[in-house]
Amino acid sequence: METWDAIVIGGGAAGLSAAQMLGRSRRRTLVIDAGSPRNRFAAHMHGVLGQDGTAPLDLVARGRAELEAYGVAWREASVLRVDAHAAGVAVTFDDGSVENARALVVATGLTDELPDVPGLAERWGTSVLHCPYCHGWEVRGRRLGVLMVSPHQVHQAQLVRQWSDDVVVFAAIPLDPAFEHRLRARGVEIVTDAVTALVGDGTALTGVALESGAVHPVDALFTMGAARPHDAFLAHLDLDRTETPVGSFLSVDATGRTSSPRIWAAGNVVNPMANVPLSMGAGALVGGAVNGALVEEDFDNAPAVYWEGRYADRLWSGTPNRTLVDVVEGLEPGRALDLGCGEGADTIWLAERGWDATGIDISASAIARARAATTRARFEVADLGSHRPAGDYDLVTASFFQSPVALDRARILRDAVARIAPGGRLLLISHAAPPPWSTHAHAHGGTFLSPGDELAALALDPSEWTTELAEVRHRPVTAPDGTPSTLDDTVVMVRRTPRP
Numbered sequence: 460m461e462t463w464d465a466i467v468i469g470g471g472a473a474g475l476s477a478a479q480m481l482g483r484s485r486r487r488t489l490v491i492d493a494g495s496p497r498n499r500f501a502a503h504m505h506g507v508l509g510q511d512g513t514a515p516l517d518l519v520a521r522g523r524a525e526l527e528a529y530g531v532a533w534r535e536a537s538v539l540r541v542d543a544h545a546a547g548v549a550v551t552f553d554d555g556s557v558e559n560a561r562a563l564v565v566a567t568g569l570t571d572e573l574p575d576v577p578g579l580a581e582r583w584g585t586s587v588l589h590c591p592y593c594h595g596w597e598v599r600g601r602r603l604g605v606l607m608v609s610p611h612q613v614h615q616a617q618l619v620r621q622w623s624d625d626v627v628v629f630a631a632i633p634l635d636p637a638f639e640h641r642l643r644a645r646g647v648e649i650v651t652d653a654v655t656a657l658v659g660d661g662t663a664l665t666g667v668a669l670e671s672g673a674v675h676p677v678d679a680l681f682t683m684g685a686a687r688p689h690d691a692f693l694a695h696l697d698l699d700r701t702e703t704p705v706g707s708f709l710s711v712d713a714t715g716r717t718s719s720p721r722i723w724a725a726g727n728v729v730n731p732m733a734n735v736p737l738s739m740g741a742g743a744l745v746g747g748a749v750n751g752a753l754v755e756e757d758f759d760n761a762p763a764v765y766w767e768g769r770y771a772d773r774l775w776s777g778t779p780n781r782t783l784v785d786v787v788e789g790l791e792p793g794r795a796l797d798l799g800c801g802e803g804a805d806t807i808w809l810a811e812r813g814w815d816a817t818g819i820d821i822s823a824s825a826i827a828r829a830r831a832a833t834t835r836a837r838f839e840v841a842d843l844g845s846h847r848p849a850g851d852y853d854l855v856t857a858s859f860f861q862s863p864v865a866l867d868r869a870r871i872l873r874d875a876v877a878r879i880a881p882g883g884r885l886l887l888i889s890h891a892a893p894p895p896w897s898t899h900a901h902a903h904g905g906t907f908l909s910p911g912d913e914l915a916a917l918a919l920d921p922s923e924w925t926t927e928l929a930e931v932r933h934r935p936v937t938a939p940d941g942t943p944s945t946l947d948d949t950v951v952m953v954r955r956t957p958r959p
């Protein structure tokens with residue numbers, strides 16, 4: 460299955476900005492969007508430098524067109540669930556399909572749960588507003604109302620006064636006397652009669668109907684909905700959250716990363732106060748942070764770096780591989796090459812048995828330990844991905860030559876096969892299955908090889924090669940918890956036809 464570098468859920472201001480950074484960073488990126496940006500109710504957007512007055516859906520369409528130039532893929536769909544694992548995330552769609560990625564950006568915004576007042580929802584974004592910075596200029600100097608349904612609107616109620624001298628607060632909750640005093644001191648009227656409906660012509664507002672039967676004239680009404688972030692599809696991951704006066708939001712660090720190392724979040728889904736420019740900024744920051752994390756990981760996974768890290772501490776018990784010993788013991792010594800020899804136990808055993816043995820490994824630390832252990836064998840530090848061994852050999856061995864990072868194993872083995880002299884052999888010992896105590900798909904490099912897999916990858920000419928061994932052997936080991944267990948090893952040995 461294809462694995463994206465990054466999936467961005469949400470194609471609004473935050474998600475598009477993150478995707479633009481990722482696309483321009485040559486990251487294979489998929490944006491998934493359900494097509495309902497929070498500001499879709501408004502005809503025009505303000506407070507967005509260079510885009511003042513642009514229709515919200517036009518900005519999204521332009522952003523989407525820009526992303527196409529960078530190869531960012533787009534899917535109109537809803538995400539139902541995200542699962543995270545050590546190497547990435549799996550994203551499940553509403554149709555049951557799944558996409559995988561190394562990193563995830565959540566930019567799904569929020570829903571404003573509006574006060575339940577007849578006539579309010581249909582005017583949301585036109586004459587019922589929440590943000591004076593977005594729409595205050597357009598109603599400046601007019602008759603403005605503030606419907607206070609929450610104590611968290613104290614700031615909003617004061618703010619609106621900046622845009623008009625004619626402000627009325629409809630107090631649906633009890634107000635603190637000191638706050639009432641402040642409002643009145645700046646000429647703000649306070650109405651405590653309950654609001655029953657909004658009245659007006661279409662989406663235009665002319666007044667607020669009160670329980671007393673009176674209609675208080677206003678041209679626009681500011682209020683606040685409860686913020687419900689769109690993050691239910693992450694609920695089972697139990698990510699850290701921050702409780703705020705306006706709701707519970709995913710916690711993110713300064714780079715937008717959540718408590719899951721593969722998941723970042725930006726925009727209204729984590730910050731209800733973010734307008735379009737702030738959401739864009741947060742998205743751009745997260746896009747860069749995700750690319751930066753992937754860059755680090757790409758370097759960590761460069762084979763030379765990865766294996767040097769694995770051999771930072773001594774790994775080897777000094778004991779040669781039991782299967783190799785069993786199989787090779789009866790063979791006439793000659794020239795032997797041990798591919799991916801690590802700290803050299805097998806190579807050293809071969810040398811001690813009279814073989815002219817050479818071991819090659821990518822890790823300088825491992826080879827230094829092998830060289831320190833014997834002078835009877837030759838060792839080379841080389842990346843077999845680019846270095847092709849020279850010489851002719853009577854035996855080429857590769858034991859557990861499997862890797863969780865890039866390794867063109869089949870090509871390397873075919874090159875080695877070409878170096879085997881007539882009558883010589885190739886012996887492959889590989890992990891056939893994960894250890895019984897680990898169901899982790901990445902155990903032992905994530906690739907498990909049957910004898911059939913090995914032979915198919917070698918694609919040897921049957922007129923020139925004979926298969927001497929092709930089987931799975933069970934090796935007794937001690938499990939990490941100290942109990943006896945077994946590991947399954949695939950053992951394949953092929954022989955080039957001797958010269959007549």
Ligand SMILES: Cc1cc2nc3c(=O)[nH]c(=O)nc-3n(C[C@H](O)[C@H](O)[C@H](O)COP(=O)(O)OP(=O)(O)OC[C@H]3O[C@@H](n4cnc5c(N)ncnc54)[C@H](O)[C@@H]3O)c2cc1C
Pocket residue numbers: 468469470471472473474491492493494495496497498499500501503504505506507536537538539566567568569571583584590593594689692725726727728733734735736738
């Ligand atoms: C009425 C109104 C007017 C506004 N006017 C302005 C303004 O003039 N200027 C300004 O700066 N700000 C304005 N805002 C604020 C602005 O809407 C937000 O700042 C901005 O939309 C936040 O961007 P975002 O990318 O975080 O979320 P959004 O723009 O809401 O985008 C989130 C996207 O994620 C998608 N999504 C959600 N869940 C899923 C899922 N499970 N699977 C797939 N996709 C999903 C949604 O469909 C949506 O397309 C306004 C807000 C409102 C309510």
